[in-house]
Amino acid sequence: MNLHIVTGASRGLGAALAHFFAESGDDVVDISRNKSRFHDRIKHFSFDLASMDSKEDLVQKILRAYPIEDYHMITLTNNAGLIDPVMPIKKLDEPAILRNFAVNLTAPIALTAAFLKGTEKMKGIRIISNISSGVASDPIASWACYSAAKAGLKSFTMALAKDYASNDKVKIINFGPGLVDTEMQAHVREIASDDFPEVDIFKNYKNQNKLKSAEEVGAALGAYILKNPFENYTNVNINNLGLL
Numbered sequence: 558m559n560l561h562i563v564t565g566a567s568r569g570l571g572a573a574l575a576h577f578f579a580e581s582g583d584d585v586v587d588i589s590r591n592k593s594r595f596h597d598r599i600k601h602f603s604f605d606l607a608s609m610d611s612k613e614d615l616v617q618k619i620l621r622a623y624p625i626e627d628y629h630m631i632t633l634t635n636n637a638g639l640i641d642p643v644m645p646i647k648k649l650d651e652p653a654i655l656r657n658f659a660v661n662l663t664a665p666i667a668l669t670a671a672f673l674k675g676t677e678k679m680k681g682i683r684i685i686s687n688i689s690s691g692v693a694s695d696p697i698a699s700w701a702c703y704s705a706a707k708a709g710l711k712s713f714t715m716a717l718a719k720d721y722a723s724n725d726k727v728k729i730i731n732f733g734p735g736l737v738d739t740e741m742q743a744h745v746r747e748i749a750s751d752d753f754p755e756v757d758i759f760k761n762y763k764n765q766n767k768l769k770s771a772e773e774v775g776a777a778l779g780a781y782i783l784k785n786p787f788e789n790y791t792n793v794n795i796n797n798l799g800l801l
């Protein structure tokens with residue numbers, strides 16, 4: 558059996574991924590603030606990833622409940638994300654900047670460190686999958702914090718892969734999900750054009766059915782993680798997974 562730790566599995570892409578794993582018969586842990594849709598294989602650990610609370614204590618608590626000896630493979634998917642603040646840079650305030658980087662960048666790094674330490678004696682495969690975005694390399698106006706944090710996360714993921722380049726039991730994924738029909742997208746469409754000049758482009762994506770469902774993307778990523786047909790590092794997006 559496998560264990561999957563998924564951040565932000567209370568809704569959206571994370572919830573779909575967690576349900577895919579659970580339906581595959583694996584154990585799943587959700588780290589988010591709100592409890593997700595019920596599934597008897599998904600256990601919710603309530604945690605605010607923007608807080609300074611210890612991610613290492615959290616991972617140790619999870620691994621006490623799910624001992625590593627019980628699993629062939631353990632995965633961590635850093636999926637939780639926060640797009641706000643969306644506004645011109647001169648309007649940004651410091652608490653909102655810190656919150657964005659805490660959720661999108663600092664927490665994934667801290668969780669990854671705690672995960673690698675806590676599962677060091679693991680004999681099977683460990684996979685860390687970080688959810689990226691097109692803005693990691695092609696930023697959008699008014700999305701400065703989110704774009705910079707996702708670029709930082711991608712860079713961290715590549716450095717992580719280099720750290721583990723000689724360990725064939727640790728595999729790293731940078732995953733671009735494309736446009737997914739979640740609350741994050743709905744929220745973006747509600748932002749005033751004064752704060753987000755490109756809002757109509759995102760309204761059109763929805764009107765023109767350009768968004769994929771969370772279930773479709775979650776299942777594609779979940780199947781890819783379970784299959785892990787690569788050695789050390791893979792940089793994939795929903796269009797080149799080859800599974801759809």
Ligand SMILES: NC(=O)c1ccc[n+]([C@@H]2O[C@H](COP(=O)([O-])OP(=O)(O)OC[C@H]3O[C@@H](n4cnc5c(N)ncnc54)[C@H](OP(=O)(O)O)[C@@H]3O)[C@@H](O)[C@H]2O)c1
Pocket residue numbers: 564565566567568569570571588589590591592604605606607608635636637638639660688689690691734735736737738739740741742
């Ligand atoms: N949707 C898209 O088109 C799209 C495109 C590219 C990349 N992405 C990326 O895909 C990932 C999933 O996005 P989504 O669209 O599914 O977003 P979403 O519907 O807004 O869901 C975000 C998830 O992150 C969790 N989260 C947010 N802040 C948190 C905090 N402070 N502490 C703990 N958990 C927190 C939320 O849980 P709680 O609120 O319960 O805490 C929720 O489960 C994100 O990394 C996002 O950047 C999405």
